[in-house]
Amino acid sequence: MKKDNPKIVLMFFSIIVGIFIATQIKMKLEMYVPVTVKSLQMTKAEVLSVNNEISEMNKVIKQKEEELKLLENIAQGDNNIIDILIEDIKHNKFHSGRTDLKGPGIIITMYDNPEERMPGFDINDDVIHDIDILHILNDLKIAGAEAISINGERVLSTSEIKCGGPTIRINGRSSATPFVIKAIGDPKLLYASVSAPNTYGDILKNLYNIGFEVESEDSIEVPGFRGITNFKYAKPVGKGD
């Protein structure tokens, strides 16, 4: 044994060490550091956000693919450009609130205190005011109402609710009691938003004794906006999308 050349033995084992080192280097390892809970959580959050980003991007890709398909169809002559523009108009009208809409929702009928008995000393407590309507509208919007109309007037972001003595002006048109508010959305949520204890609707009904009837329906129709929107001061910034 002792006659074995130490150099060759050493060389042989050096080769073994070299192979292991090279394999280790090849794996491109990160520095080995102790993993703390904080770093774990941070990495977790990072992974989550990246995953979210990926899913968002996938959605965008899908959307763009659909658009591309549409454009390809146009190029092939399968779809008429006019049809597509009409489709576009429909889409825009729908989103700008100019289309009649149908869907599940609730109908609220509000009228002034019908009883002769006055709970308060002030007559103002017994009639419906613009601010009452506004509060109810806001409650409905919070509950996720997608389309709202009052006495057949669609409520848009520019719609005003103006007090006009015994009447209320919406979209420049006066209407009087009873006010019928139609809202499309999740009927249960909408119903709860105006009739749950301590909501504004509940207070109106039970404290001020104002006529307030809520019905949830499977299918109600909300008319589209019929007026004209003029932008006198506002101008779009940039090209937009």
Place this chain on the structure above:
Amino acid sequence: MIKLFFALIGILIGAVIGFILPYTYNTAYSLYISVAILACLDSVFGGIRANLEKNFNINIFISGFFGNAALAAFLAYLGDRLGVPLYYAAIFTFGGRLFENFAQIRRKLLVKRKESN
């Protein structure tokens, strides 16, 4: 000088072979392998030193080479299981000895050179 460099040349040859071989192992074992590599390197340096001192024993060398590597990897594994970084023991021991061996080798080589001059 060739006496010092045969180990280095061996490591280089091994590195080339390792890069060429398609074989890799599970990343989970990388810590154990790292510590084992350190132990092996220490053994090789020890071997070089013993060779220079002319008391190289192949049995001692081989048993040290594999025994140290196995023990170091086992320590690292045990430390992982116990939640205590026991591989530090191996790193400090073998790292320290590596430098010690290297210092001895340097001295031997330089002194020898002086004598031969």
